[in-house]
Amino acid sequence: MIGPRRRTRPATVLNAILMFATTALVASCALGSDTDVVVVRITGSGFDPATLTVDPGTEVRWSNETNQVRTIDTTGVTFNQGRSLPAGPEAFISEPLRQGETYARVLTSEGVYVYTVGPIPDEQFIAMIEVTES
Amino acid sequence: MKTHQPVEIVTIGGGMTASIFAAKILPGTSHRMVSIEQGPAQWTYPDFAHNHDTLKYNNRYSMMQDVGRSTWTWRPDAASPSLPFRQLGSFHPGQGLGGAMVHWTALLWRFLPDDFVYRSLNEERYGSDRIPEEMTSQDWPLTYDDLERHYDALEYDLGASGQVGNLGGQLIEGGNPFEGPRQRPYPNPPLAPTVYGQMFTEATKSLGLHPFPTPAGILSRGWTDPYGNARAACIYCGFCTRYGCEVGAKSSPLTTWLPPALDTERYQVRTNCRVLGIETGDNGLATGLRYVDSRGEEHFQPADVVVCSAFMLENVRSLLLARSAAHPDGIGNDRGWVGRNYTYQLNQAPVKGLWRGQKLHTYMGNGCTNVQLHDFNADNFDHSGLDFLGGARIQCEGGQREPISSADSLLEGLTDRQWGATWKSMLAENWDSVADISIEGDSPAYAGNFCDLDPTYTDEWGQPLLRITFDWRDNERNMYRFLAQRCAEMMSAMRPDQMSVTEELEPYRIDDYQSTHPTGGAIMGTDPGNSVTNSYGQVWDTPNVFVTGAALFPQNPGANPTGTVGALAFRSAEAIRDRYFDAAEELLT
Numbered sequence: 001m002i003g004p005r006r007r008t009r010p011a012t013v014l015n016a017i018l019m020f021a022t023t024a025l026v027a028s029c030a031l032g033s034d035t036d037v038v039v040v041r042i043t044g045s046g047f048d049p050a051t052l053t054v055d056p057g058t059e060v061r062w063s064n065e066t067n068q069v070r071t072i073d074t075t076g077v078t079f080n081q082g083r084s085l086p087a088g089p090e091a092f093i094s095e096p097l098r099q100g101e102t103y104a105r106v107l108t109s110e111g112v113y114v115y116t117v118g119p120i121p122d123e124q125f126i127a128m129i130e131v132t133e134s
Numbered sequence: 135m136k137t138h139q140p141v142e143i144v145t146i147g148g149g150m151t152a153s154i155f156a157a158k159i160l161p162g163t164s165h166r167m168v169s170i171e172q173g174p175a176q177w178t179y180p181d182f183a184h185n186h187d188t189l190k191y192n193n194r195y196s197m198m199q200d201v202g203r204s205t206w207t208w209r210p211d212a213a214s215p216s217l218p219f220r221q222l223g224s225f226h227p228g229q230g231l232g233g234a235m236v237h238w239t240a241l242l243w244r245f246l247p248d249d250f251v252y253r254s255l256n257e258e259r260y261g262s263d264r265i266p267e268e269m270t271s272q273d274w275p276l277t278y279d280d281l282e283r284h285y286d287a288l289e290y291d292l293g294a295s296g297q298v299g300n301l302g303g304q305l306i307e308g309g310n311p312f313e314g315p316r317q318r319p320y321p322n323p324p325l326a327p328t329v330y331g332q333m334f335t336e337a338t339k340s341l342g343l344h345p346f347p348t349p350a351g352i353l354s355r356g357w358t359d360p361y362g363n364a365r366a367a368c369i370y371c372g373f374c375t376r377y378g379c380e381v382g383a384k385s386s387p388l389t390t391w392l393p394p395a396l397d398t399e400r401y402q403v404r405t406n407c408r409v410l411g412i413e414t415g416d417n418g419l420a421t422g423l424r425y426v427d428s429r430g431e432e433h434f435q436p437a438d439v440v441v442c443s444a445f446m447l448e449n450v451r452s453l454l455l456a457r458s459a460a461h462p463d464g465i466g467n468d469r470g471w472v473g474r475n476y477t478y479q480l481n482q483a484p485v486k487g488l489w490r491g492q493k494l495h496t497y498m499g500n501g502c503t504n505v506q507l508h509d510f511n512a513d514n515f516d517h518s519g520l521d522f523l524g525g526a527r528i529q530c531e532g533g534q535r536e537p538i539s540s541a542d543s544l545l546e547g548l549t550d551r552q553w554g555a556t557w558k559s560m561l562a563e564n565w566d567s568v569a570d571i572s573i574e575g576d577s578p579a580y581a582g583n584f585c586d587l588d589p590t591y592t593d594e595w596g597q598p599l600l601r602i603t604f605d606w607r608d609n610e611r612n613m614y615r616f617l618a619q620r621c622a623e624m625m626s627a628m629r630p631d632q633m634s635v636t637e638e639l640e641p642y643r644i645d646d647y648q649s650t651h652p653t654g655g656a657i658m659g660t661d662p663g664n665s666v667t668n669s670y671g672q673v674w675d676t677p678n679v680f681v682t683g684a685a686l687f688p689q690n691p692g693a694n695p696t697g698t699v700g701a702l703a704f705r706s707a708e709a710i711r712d713r714y715f716d717a718a719e720e721l722l723t
Contacts, residue, residue: 045290050318051302081327083308112304123323128301 035059035106040127042070042097042117047127054107056131061104064097070125071096071118072103079121088113089131107131135424135432141166142715144423144437146412146452147444148403149233150696151682151703153387155441156395157361158707165715166400168435169443170425172199173229175405176236178388182378188536191377197237198226198376199445204408204593206447208644210605211582218591218599223645224478225652226376227445231405232387234445234650239375239501240351240384241694242294244285244701247278247314248512249691252578255513256523264523266609270475270579271689275660275669278314284701286317292385292700293357293365295502296320296349310346312508322354325368330494330569331505334530337627343509348529350502351385351696361394372534374500384500407433410595411455412440412679418460419719420679426595438718439678439710442656446685450476450585450655451600453666453673453681461675466666468675472656473585476602477690479651480526480575480610482639484618487630488548488568496566499533510620511692512576522612526575526692528621537565544568547634571621574649575614576692580607585655602652605642614639651695656685670706670722677721680706 036058041048043065054060062072072094076087089111094103107113110131117125143159145152148171156167176182190196199205201220209216228234248255253272256265265271288294298319299309324347327335335345352374358364368383382389395401406428413434415421422436442449453472456465466472508514511525541561542552548568549557588601615638622635659665662674671686673679682703684695709722 045321046319048318051315053302079308081308085306114301114304114306123297124319124321126298126301126306126319128304130302130304 037061039063041065042125046124050127052128053130053132053134055134056108056110057106058131059104059106060129061102062094062097063102064099067099069096069098072115073118073121074113074115077116077118077121079123085114085116085126088115093118135434137434137436138168140422140436140438141168142437143167143439143441144435145169145441145443146409146423146448147171147233148231148405149228149443149445150235150387151699152441152443153232153391153395154700154703155443155682155707155710156401157391158704159711160395160398160400163711164400167402168437169401169403170407170409170423170435171229171231171403171405172408173231173405175231175403176378176388177231178378178380178382182380185377185380186371186373188373188538191237191373192536193538195222195226195376197228197230197378198222199229204595204599206600206602207588207591208602208604210603210642212603216588216590216601216603218588219644221645222647224643224648225650226647227447227650231403232392235696236378236386236388237376238351238384238386238696239694241502241696242289242292242296242349242351243693243697244281244314244316245278245691245693245698246312246508246512246514250274250277252524252689252691259513260517260523266607268580268582268607269609270581272579272659272664274688275658275665280669281698281701281705282314282317284704285697287704288697288700290321291359291361291390292351293322293353293359294320294349294351295322295325295354297324297347299346308346310506310508311344312511312514320349322357324348325350325352325354325500325503326370328495328499328503328533330496330530331503333628334505334571334624338507338624341623341627343507343624345505345507348502348504348506348532350500352500352502353383353385359390361390363389363393365389368500370499370503370533372497372499372536374534408595409444409452410597412452412465414456414458414460414465414676416460418458418676420456420465420676439680439714441680441682442685443682446652446655446683447585447600447602449681449683449685451587453656454587454600455597465676465679466656466673466681469662471664471666475579475654475657475688476583476585476604476652477577477579477654477687478604478642479577479649479653479690480573480606480614480639481649481651482614482636483570483572484614484637485621485625485633485635486547486568486570487625487628488564488632490564490567490631493566494569496531496533496535496569501532501534504530504532510617520612520616522609522616524576524578524609524613524692526573526613526617528571528573528617528624530571531569540565547636548632571625573614573617573621574692574694575610575617577653577690578607578609579654579689606639611639651684651690653684653687653690653695656681657688658686659688668721670709671702672722674721678719680710682706
């Protein structure tokens with residue numbers, strides 16, 4: 001069962017703080033207080049962290065800190081030199097994220113996600129999440 | 135002799151590792167540092183502007199050490215006489231602010247995880263009697279995992295351009311499948327592909343091999359580094375190796391570490407000054423450096439810590455020359471290890487091809503606009519039925535061919551003579567239609583290859599030159615023969631109209647340029663019984679002396695050394711900054 005996807009759209013700094021607190025609150029209320037949450041930042045030079053290992057059932061939140069609109073793409077992207085990334089156990093493309101917006105997803109299927117950004121895939125935005133029971 | 139105010143750190147040489155130490159140690163501490171640099175000051179602007187002067191830089195080695203003033207001697211074995219070489223040949227050690235990294239080719243490698251366990255890995259896989267008796271190669275005192283975060287930090291300081299092959303253990307198509315796991319991709323995408331590179335990629339893929347773009351310390355796009363240095367991308371001018379980069383795209387101390395180091399106002403590089411020796415106190419610790427300035431006047435710079443951060447050969451020589459009552463055979467040499475495990479790099483071009491009528495644009499690009507594969511490097515392939523250990527990285531030619539030196543040997547093997555009317559018209563028609571495949575192989579250590587002080591020859595200041603005793607062994611000859619055949623298969627798959635193969639390795643020559651990768655001579659190890667330094671480059675018998683650079687390598691793997699020189703320097707700088715001065719003059723653990 002895929003968990004709810006949360007999206008924050010802060011219009012002001014104050015709203016951002018409120019939205020972050022609300023998101024955390026809502027997330028913990030909706031998913032139970034024992035769900036682990038991990039944040040992956042989309043920065044100007046790539047994903048941070050670019051390599052991650054999490055337990056199944058962890059909620060991963062991608063936060064776009066850049067001024068370009070990004071999606072998270074785990075469907076198995078092909079770059080323009082004809083080389084491709086493998087699709088993840090759950091192949092998805094997030095909604096477009098503007099600066100300051102967050103996409104959250106609970107990863108339940110075990111396996112390795114090698115993902116990039118959309119709509120234009122970028123070498124600097126290749127990252128890996130391994131979902132495995134620790 | 136003028137004695138200066140003491141500082142915490144003084145270094146021999148103002149090159150790559152000196153600038154790394156300065157940039158990493160000085161900010162956030164109150165330490166002061168001085169570097170004594172034999173060459174002149176130089177900066178991207180104005181010194182490298184309009185510097186496309188092939189004769190000056192490529193053929194007359196303007197940025198290299200002047201071997202008329204100080205050189206090295208060489209002999210192939212201990213039974214032969216040694217002679218000094220007065221023209222640069224086999225290697226081109228640099229001089230000047232920023233050192234040899236200013237004019238490097240910029241291939242930026244992480245050594246493979248297997249490279250750090252050469253001896254135990256080969257013993258385990260093939261048995262200890264597969265290791266020649268004379269071979270003294272040994273395991274490093276640290277692993278790839280120990281260095282990974284320093285390789286990462288180095289690549290992000292330099293803005294390295296490349297394609298990730300192993301992301302946290304997950305193989306990524308198009309990168310190097312043999313590389314050690316990295317925590318994140320390169321900071322910049324690969325440099326532009328080339329015609330010849332694409333030919334090589336298609337051909338080697340059809341053979342089931344794994345080509346990937348060269349990882350480079352050259353910016354593929356405009357980029358700002360962690361220190362705030364905003365720099366331009368490479369313009370693929372083709373005047374790269376042996377030149378300073380006129381746009382600052384090729385990373386060096388000038389572009390990266392010197393600006394933040396000098397900003398602290400506690401770092402000083404004294405240029406056109408030549409170190410004469412490391413001075414030693416009665417207690418056996420170093421007290422500082424004695425040097426001579428451009429007017430010939432002598433100086434003494436006292437310091438708490440002395441760093442041998444010059445070119446590998448001069449680092450080994452400085453240790454041997456530092457003879458005192460406490461260290462009669464030189465600093466680091468109490469157990470006779472200085473000079474041992476001297477190694478080089480098996481860098482050869484076994485095959486070349488001619489594609490009539492095809493323009494390869496070999497003059498456009500840089501030394502890293504080419505394609506690599508590691509399928510025949512290290513122990514990436516099974517050596518069970520073979521007569522050698524180790525291997526080489528293999529690459530197709532890059533894009534910095536220039537007319538003067540290339541005319542000399544370009545058509546060797548393709549025409550029956552290198553003179554005359556036919557040769558001239560062939561050269562005119564095909565200069566841009568010929569290209570090679572080359573190997574850069576590992577160089578194991580042997581008891582009979584070593585450095586010591588020459589008994590006969592001295593430099594301009596009357597000090598003995600370093601004597602290099604070195605030649606290839608059967609292992610390297612057999613390795614070359616095997617790799618030449620593999621390169622011939624790759625070249626055949628590229629379907630040239632004509633092909634030339636050099637099947638056998640010639641004896642080592644000091645006058646023939648191969649690569650500027652002499653290594654070893656002050657190797658790191660697990661204890662004083664097998665090395666000169668610990669894993670931080672700290673000299674066992676003189677704990678306030680550190681060695682940096684390729685002199686530390688127990689043997690040389692099949693890849694360029696600079697990436698590992700940098701990662702080791704990052705690790706040592708961190709240890710000195712965070713721990714050394716709290717327990718000064720003690721060995722770091």
